[in-house]
Amino acid sequence: MAMLFFCLLFAHLAVFQYASANFYSDFEINWGNDHAKILDNGEQWQLTLNQSSGSGFKSKNEYLFAKLDMQIKLVPGDSAGTVTAYYLSSQGDTHDEIDFEFLGNLSGDPYIMHTNVFSQGKGNREQQFYLWFDPTADFHTYSVLWNPQQIVFSVDGTPVRVFKNKENLGVTYPKNQSMIIYSSLWNADEWATRGGAVKIDWSKAPFVASFQNFRSQACSPSSDCSVNSWYNEQGLDSTQQQKLQWVRTNYMIYDYCSDVKRFPQGLPAECASDSPST
Ligand SMILES: *[C@@H]1O[C@H](CO)[C@@H](O)[C@H](O)[C@H]1NC(C)=O
Ligand SMILES: *[C@@H]1O[C@H](CO)[C@@H](O)[C@H](O)[C@H]1NC(C)=O
Numbered sequence: 001m002a003m004l005f006f007c008l009l010f011a012h013l014a015v016f017q018y019a020s021a022n023f024y025s026d027f028e029i030n031w032g033n034d035h036a037k038i039l040d041n042g043e044q045w046q047l048t049l050n051q052s053s054g055s056g057f058k059s060k061n062e063y064l065f066a067k068l069d070m071q072i073k074l075v076p077g078d079s080a081g082t083v084t085a086y087y088l089s090s091q092g093d094t095h096d097e098i099d100f101e102f103l104g105n106l107s108g109d110p111y112i113m114h115t116n117v118f119s120q121g122k123g124n125r126e127q128q129f130y131l132w133f134d135p136t137a138d139f140h141t142y143s144v145l146w147n148p149q150q151i152v153f154s155v156d157g158t159p160v161r162v163f164k165n166k167e168n169l170g171v172t173y174p175k176n177q178s179m180i181i182y183s184s185l186w187n188a189d190e191w192a193t194r195g196g197a198v199k200i201d202w203s204k205a206p207f208v209a210s211f212q213n214f215r216s217q218a219c220s221p222s223s224d225c226s227v228n229s230w231y232n233e234q235g236l237d238s239t240q241q242q243k244l245q246w247v248r249t250n251y252m253i254y255d256y257c258s259d260v261k262r263f264p265q266g267l268p269a270e271c272a273s274d275s276p277s278t
């Protein structure tokens with residue numbers, strides 16, 4: 001029964017194995033029309049934000065387990081109050097979601113990379129990081145590996161966060177709803193920069209974030225996902241574990257799993273961890 005369900009579900013997903021993209025083949029603008037710009041025949045694309053509007057795009061394909069890479073160059077200069085979001089989400093009240101959000105800052109001050117995971121409509125699983133490079137100077141690769149065992153967030157191949165499937169502890173895991181990729185650049189100066197203290201300086205508009213070289217590996221109806229190594233990956237190897245630990249030690253600025261004040265009734269079940277990686 002479960003197998004049949006999955007087969008039917010996969011049959012509705014797109015057929016592709018390892019695709020490297022072009023805006024036109026993989027995405028469409030879903031917000032702010034003329035504020036999104038497609039360059040070089042779709043090889044590169046930009047979202048802009050000004051006082052009239054922000055902008056966004058979404059994927060044409062749906063994904064139910066995938067390995068996705070996107071190169072992003074964040075808004076340079078004074079980006080305080082802006083947020084560039086890049087995330088996967090399903091629809092509805094009990095939706096699943098895997099989020100990267102980049103909170104801008106004044107020139108020279110660090111961006112915050114905010115991450116979250118929702119399963120069955122429940123989020124509240126924030127982890128935040130500074131980056132070890134200037135994310136506005138060049139493109140960097142932000143990746144999500146999402147398989148039945150785990151979700152791994154990586155930056156330039158360095159894992160920064162792992163959310164493991166802990167259904168054995170009664171924690172729901174995103175695995176039965178397909179998701180679409182979304183990205184948007186918007187005004188979040190109510191909360192984003194230093195808790196909302198620094199507002200957008202509109203004299204610096206338009207704000208521009210750039211995207212290129214999207215790559216995806218995903219399941220297709222004709223392929224048996226279980227043969228794919230990314231699909232079967234159970235955890236990080238020891239080198240990746242060390243890199244993750246390096247990020248956590250040096251760049252992590254918030255982890256909900258350490259926020260005992262926020263959860264007076266006890267930390268969420270998935271925080272009771274076999275490793276520091278969740
Ligand atoms: C915002 O950008 C759009 C598209 O480029 C432009 O038409 C509009 O006039 C701009 N608005 C402001 C307030 O600058
Ligand atoms: C996914 O599973 C959950 C829990 O088993 C259920 O509540 C939800 O309705 C399911 N969603 C879909 C799309 O099947």
Ligand SMILES: *[C@@H]1O[C@H](CO)[C@@H](O)[C@H](O)[C@H]1NC(C)=O
Pocket residue numbers: 103104105106109110111112192193194195
């Ligand atoms: C902005 O810079 C300040 C000062 O360095 C820092 O405290 C803050 O975390 C930075 N990022 C954001 C998004 O506020």
